Amino acid sequence: QVQLQESGPGLVKPSETLSLTCTVSGGSISSYYWSWIRQPPGKGLEWIGYIYYSGSTNYNPSLKSRVTISVDTSKNQFSLKLSSVTAADTAVYYCARGKYYYDSSGYPSYYMDVWGKGTTVTVSS
């Protein structure tokens, strides 16, 4: 079955750029949406954004000015870059496979059915 694994530095300095990669194994990255979600210590989940395998993206408006998600289909990987980080960006970062569809009323919806184990990123000097 499909498995996802996050990788990247566990410590990032304030004002620098956080960079993470998610490697997809056991299946193709094609024909699916791929998301990043984060969870600050002791807090709830926050959706960061998604990318379709073709390259189209959608970001959380509150993070949009600092976020870039990209995909490399040849490596079965997708990546997250978050610029100008502060301590508030300290969190566990998850990657996940997403499914986008239109419900019976024609209303769009999206959910995440396979998640990586998560990687902890701390922003500190």
Add this chain to the structure above:
Amino acid sequence: SYVLTQPPSVSVAPGKTARITCGGNNIGSKSVHWYQQKPGQAPVLVIYYDSDRPSGIPERFSGSNSGNTATLTISRVEAGDEADYYCQVWDSSSDPGVFGTGTKVTVL
């Protein structure tokens, strides 16, 4: 922005039924998805499209959605159901991927 409100905690005895609510403005017009997160682990999808269960999720987990409230119901609660539960909707007009505030389920 679209806000999803959940009770911070729900306590239930083993074998009983737990009901976790997710409140949002006219949430019944949207599809609601539910995730279970055990301590130190990644979330797991337990309900999607209001009431559908992914393969491998016990029939004890069910969902409903109407009006301003969606509900995740866990029947015949077991100790292994102790976890945080999050609802999630897609609101393309403002905040696309919105999660609820989360509910901690404690099995007594």
